[in-house]
Amino acid sequence: MQETLNYISENKQRFVDELFELLRIPSISADPAYKNDVLKCADVVAEHLKNAGADNVEVCQTKGYPIVYGEKILNTDLPTVLVYGHYDVQPADPLELWIKPPFEPYIEKTELHPEGAIFARGSADDKGQFFMHLKAFEAMMKTNALPCNVKFILEGEEEVGSVSLGDWVNENKEKLSCDCILISDTHIYSNEQPTVTTGLRGLSYVEVEVEGPNRDLHSGLYGGAVPNPIHVLSRMIAKLIDEDGHITIDGFYDNVETVxxxxxxxxxxxxxxxxxxxxxxxxxxxxxxxxxxxxxRTSIRPTLDCNGIWGGYTGEGAKTVIPSKAFAKISMRLVPYQTPEEITEKFTKYFEKIAPENVKVKVTPHHGGMPY
Amino acid sequence: MQETLNYISENKQRFVDELFELLRIPSISADPAYKNDVLKCADVVAEHLKNAGADNVEVCQTKGYPIVYGEKILNTDLPTVLVYGHYDVQPADPLELWIKPPFEPYIEKTELHPEGAIFARGSADDKGQFFMHLKAFEAMMKTNALPCNVKFILEGEEEVGSVSLGDWVNENKEKLSCDCILISDTHIYSNEQPTVTTGLRGLSYVEVEVEGPNRDLHSGLYGGAVPNPIHVLSRMIAKLIDEDGHITIDGFYDNVETVxxxxxxxxxxxxxxxxxxxxxxxxxxxxxxxxxxxxxRTSIRPTLDCNGIWGGYTGEGAKTVIPSKAFAKISMRLVPYQTPEEITEKFTKYFEKIAPENVKVKVTPHHGGMPY
Structure with a gap:
């Protein structure tokens, strides 16, 4: 054990430098503009696994972004730990709220982190965490201290709903067999309270569009006489949650587990x-x-949140336009026995039901995720 | 008269070419990024006035964009017509809805325009119109057919509320003295019905901001437990107009002229x-x-329209964020005896009144305009 700890002390600066390199890659899976960065990140992660001492390292192709796999099987009689992590990150918008650029990591002491913390997009979700496991593995490998078999799967689509993961896991059941799974990609209740998460809410995510007039109109000429899609969308969003904080979608709570x-x-x-x-x-x-x-409210109950809204003129200054369309991104957090398919369908029906007759609405499902 | 008409026929193609040149200048006064284009446009307009035969042509500096002046005084006993127009244009967003680029003019026949029309940002608001007057002036000048004195004022801030025009007009009352004012910058009721506009609604334009949490939050961790500013803003916008289409702002209709x-x-x-x-x-x-x-509804009654709304993630794909802030641009069209100051103040008070206690709201006035 001491030898392993010494290895960590001696190599700490290199570990930090390597993590910084990883954090500098803007591997934003939600935005196609960053495709090459996400792919590059997968290759870099694979290199790290190899250098740490993993065998059979592979950048596994999927229909989306690749899943990086690596393993160390010491002895099939020993227990096997499967480490899961993801190398993709959330978009960094709105950029103007970052104190420093999101892909230029730095260490700073704050009230919450008196010993200093690394700040960068992905430092805490999830590059920092899986890199910690990867370096713990390296330290044990280099000092002959690994006590069990280890497998790694590091995916690149977690932030867009792990689109390819399900199929890939089903196709690789034997390869992935293990005794326990270790994931560091959830919440810590407080800095003083170690936390093991035993369940997570699922997700239904939709994009909605409301169309009024078939083109943008001048509000001086048309204002007051036509359905303004921003107003219509606002009224529809306002109707989704009542004054008691209940979601009004028909049948939304039907399958909710009562705790x-x-x-x-x-x-x-x-x-x-x-x-x-x-x-x-x-x-x-x-x-x-x-x-x-x-x-x-943030754990055992399902919720609904508008994650984005846009329409009309949003630039500098003033423009007197009645836009043709307004849009919103809406997500619902699900609890056991609700499913993304069920909730997306119920949302769509309800949203179409509450739309006034003189507008057109369109609901486009994004990714979903099962609660467990 | 025939000589003047001949001049127009012979020079028609040049007139169109010159107008196209003018339309190619993106003189967007609302966006500081186009400052040099607006200034260049003023100089080009001044050149046109000189070439047409105007005297005392001047690019008059103001605190904002310049006002281009030119005149032809034949005889102080003759009546004087003052032509007003503006060389600035509205922003061209959303760009993706343009069939062709907004600053590359072209002529096309459509159902509405069987003889063909010029399509470009500003072709009908207001470069096309004032250029028509300018070329009519040129044709009469070159054929010695001008029957009266003419003065031109062409401003560059109409689309941002004519900020500098009022002061400048007050400072130049004598210079601008005239018997009638000719403005081609209003509505035509239909292509078959010549229209003289005798009154216009005024404007109060504000930008509002709703702040919930002091930073963007992950909806998986916080969803359902905090005020989401998009929902709050939506509910507040929904409250501004009731089910009968009445604006609910306290005292909004107090001074409205009853027709x-x-x-x-x-x-x-x-x-x-x-x-x-x-x-x-x-x-x-x-x-x-x-x-x-x-x-x-579009003439004798005041109205309220949301001209833009934005907040949260509006890019490609999905992001599960609860944004810290949401924004909207809201304009109100005013009728006689309402004033922009009065209505902006009443809006601000009401908007602050209907805000829930757990958010912060900010109302920033943009430009206003008096109804007449």
């Missing part, structure tokens, strides 16, 4: 500090579904 | 074709303030 009172009492024992929570995000008041705590 | 029943009856004699109107903009139903016709 028992005793389980709810258990989870609410977690030391919760509402004032600290509000302060950490600059709010003077939280909100959400009536009858549930903040912890429950 | 007499007989005047309303007169204006509704205008041949109106609701089916044609709907078809022309691809709608199966109009909407607006209850109790008024489409013609009344």
């Amino acid at each position: 028992s009172d005793s389980d709810r009492a258990d989870m609410n024992k977690l030391k919760d500090n509402p004032e600290e929570f509000k302060k950490s995000i600059g709010l003077n008041g939280v909100e959400g579904e009536k009858g549930y705590t903040t912890l429950e | 007499s029943d007989s005047d309303r009856a007169d204006m509704n004699k205008l041949k109106d074709n609701p089916e044609e109107f709907k078809k022309s903009i691809g709608l199966n139903g109009v909407e607006g303030e209850k109790g008024y016709t489409t013609l009344e």
